[in-house]
Amino acid sequence: MPRAGLNSDAVVDVALALVDEKGPEALSLAAVADRAGVAAPSLYKHIGSLADLRDLMAVKILHAMARVSASAALGRSRDDAVAALMRAYRDFVLAHPGWYTLVPLDPLRHGPAPMAEAARDLLEVFFAVLRGYGLTDAAATHATRRVRAAVHGFAVLQAGGGFGLAEDVEETYDQLIAMVTASLPH
Amino acid sequence: MPRAGLNSDAVVDVALALVDEKGPEALSLAAVADRAGVAAPSLYKHIGSLADLRDLMAVKILHAMARVSASAALGRSRDDAVAALMRAYRDFVLAHPGWYTLVPLDPLRHGPAPMAEAARDLLEVFFAVLRGYGLTDAAATHATRRVRAAVHGFAVLQAGGGFGLAEDVEETYDQLIAMVTASLPH
DNA sequence: GCCCGAAAGCTATGACAGGTAGCCGCATCT
DNA sequence: AGATGCGGCTACCTGTCATAGCTTTCGGGC
Numbered sequence: 001m002p003r004a005g006l007n008s009d010a011v012v013d014v015a016l017a018l019v020d021e022k023g024p025e026a027l028s029l030a031a032v033a034d035r036a037g038v039a040a041p042s043l044y045k046h047i048g049s050l051a052d053l054r055d056l057m058a059v060k061i062l063h064a065m066a067r068v069s070a071s072a073a074l075g076r077s078r079d080d081a082v083a084a085l086m087r088a089y090r091d092f093v094l095a096h097p098g099w100y101t102l103v104p105l106d107p108l109r110h111g112p113a114p115m116a117e118a119a120r121d122l123l124e125v126f127f128a129v130l131r132g133y134g135l136t137d138a139a140a141t142h143a144t145r146r147v148r149a150a151v152h153g154f155a156v157l158q159a160g161g162g163f164g165l166a167e168d169v170e171e172t173y174d175q176l177i178a179m180v181t182a183s184l185p186h
Numbered sequence: 187m188p189r190a191g192l193n194s195d196a197v198v199d200v201a202l203a204l205v206d207e208k209g210p211e212a213l214s215l216a217a218v219a220d221r222a223g224v225a226a227p228s229l230y231k232h233i234g235s236l237a238d239l240r241d242l243m244a245v246k247i248l249h250a251m252a253r254v255s256a257s258a259a260l261g262r263s264r265d266d267a268v269a270a271l272m273r274a275y276r277d278f279v280l281a282h283p284g285w286y287t288l289v290p291l292d293p294l295r296h297g298p299a300p301m302a303e304a305a306r307d308l309l310e311v312f313f314a315v316l317r318g319y320g321l322t323d324a325a326a327t328h329a330t331r332r333v334r335a336a337v338h339g340f341a342v343l344q345a346g347g348g349f350g351l352a353e354d355v356e357e358t359y360d361q362l363i364a365m366v367t368a369s370l371p372h
Numbered sequence: 373g374c375c376c377g378a379a380a381g382c383t384a385t386g387a388c389a390g391g392t393a394g395c396c397g398c399a400t401c402t
Numbered sequence: 403a404g405a406t407g408c409g410g411c412t413a414c415c416t417g418t419c420a421t422a423g424c425t426t427t428c429g430g431g432c
Contacts (some may be wrong), residue, residue, distance in 0.1 A: 017411080029390065041391080042410050071388065105346030141353040145340075148348075148360050153339020154331075160291030162334075165329040175369070176332050183365035215419065227420080228381050236419065270400080 006036060008046045009064040012056045019057070027102075029053075047146045054102055055111050061099045062107060062118035068092050069125045077132040079181040085129055086177050093155035100159065133185045143184060150180050188354050194232045196305040198242045205243070208330050213288075215239075221224060227335045240288055248293060248304035254278050255311045263318040265367040270365050271315050271336045279341035284347065319371045329370060 008054050014036045019027050029050055033040040047053045071083045072088030095098045104110040107119035126144045154176055156162075165168050200222045205213050215236055219226040233239045258274030259267045279286045290296040293305035312330045321329050340362055342348075349355050 011352060012344070028388095031390080038409090039394095039411060040389095041412085044391075045409055066295060079259075105343055107347040108350040109347065122241050138353050141351050142295075142358045142361050145343075145349060145355075145358045146365055148272050149340035149343055149362060150365075151339070152343060153337070154335035156342070157291055157335055157338060161295065162291040163331055164292060164294040168325050172328045172331045175328050176335060179332055179336075179369035182368060214417090214418080224380095226418095227383085227422095229386060230420075231380055 006038065006042075006046055008056065011036060011043060011046045012053065012060055015053055015057055016060065016099065018103065020096055022098075024098045024101045027054075055115060057099075058103045058107065058111070059114045059118045061096075061103050062115070062122055065089065065092055065103075066118065066121040066125060069122060073129050079184075080091060081129045081132060082147065082181050082184070083177050085125065086147065087173075090155040090158070090173065093159050097159035098140065100155070104125050130184070135185065146183060147180055148177055192224065192228075192232055194242065197222065197232045198239065198246055201239055201243055202246065202285065203225060205288065206282055208284075210237050210284045211239075228289070233246060241301060243285075243299070244289045244293065245300045247282075247289050248301070248308055250285075250301045251275065251278055251289075252304065252307040253307060259311060259315050265370075267318060268333065268367050269317045269333045269363050270371070271311065272333065272366065273359075275337050276341040276344070276359065283345035286341070321371065332369060333366055336362055 011032065015027060015032045018031055018035055022031075027050075029040050029043055032053070033043050036043070043053075047056065068088050069085055069092075072084040076084050104115075107115050108123070109116070123144070126147060127140055130140050130147075132144050133143075154173060158169060158173075163172070187341055197248075198220065201213060204221055206299075208217075213328060215226050215229055218239070219229050222229070229239075232241065254274050255271055258260045258270040262270050283317070290301075293301050295302070309330070312333060313326055316326050316329050316333075319329075341347060344359075349358070
């Protein structure tokens, strides 16, 4: 039995690929082990539990989202930046719908320190964009929540097939972005 | 062994109460059977499977949401009606966060006929409220999606503890409602 | 008032999940 | 070359959904 040469990070990557392909329901230690070419109990040499694995996956996903969002907003400001951020965020969810469901809704208070850190990175992108409007403190928090609620709601619904009617979904998203930017100072 | 006098509806009610109390993770046939005072396999005399039970629960939940939403909008129009609808919807989610997670995001195409019917009832409330703005056809669909995305996103995030910062969440929701109504014709 | 069938309960069993215990062998470092 | 520890394994536990097949209760027709 040659060694598989696994480590914690590799296990997380295998699990992420699995969820990307077969959806979050298919995430089981047995499936991850199988895909990694290893017996299920062997995974416990690298992760603490299935819940732990989920947390590690969420951290990686949050980092990816922060990276994508930040690079989308980079070099833009105000309405342009908000639109780019909202599109990048939504597109990420659509590209990896399974991943997104693994991210807890309350990553700031939810998990271990790395989770909170990754979530703060993403949150910081939202705050940075809103600073372009002169928003700080409470106003920035309220505005961030508005943006997040809109983009999260839309992305989840679209990814879940929730927009069943025939009208163009992209047109709706353009309108949603306009709705959000109109609520920001001008 | 005296009979428990169960039927499909009673099983669904037991399951709903269970989820309301212990959360959606606690929903298992064993737990439902226990709470109903019956052995687990006996449930199969009333429901087809756990997935079936979930569907039946979702239908009941959608009906309750349609009822609550319709009665909130009743006797109001335009911005008043939208605000009332959004508050009623969000309050329902907060009152029964476990229930809401059982409702599929695509109930119209997802399930058996009763599910689609219940979803249509709820959707119709949104459309009816928007008719007060003279919105029909495509414009009404886009507007409904904007409202739904905003309220769904906010409700899910709030119920999930996603608004961790100190600022008043009710204030944010007021702003979200204003953001939505501002996007409707005036 | 009885009987018989349908409905509703049960026990037993199987397949599969996460998780634990404890053994073994590969690989590296001295 | 040998000792050591890490990464893999098999075997087994509990809890889950689900099925098969038996038994008992209930209610309607005679």
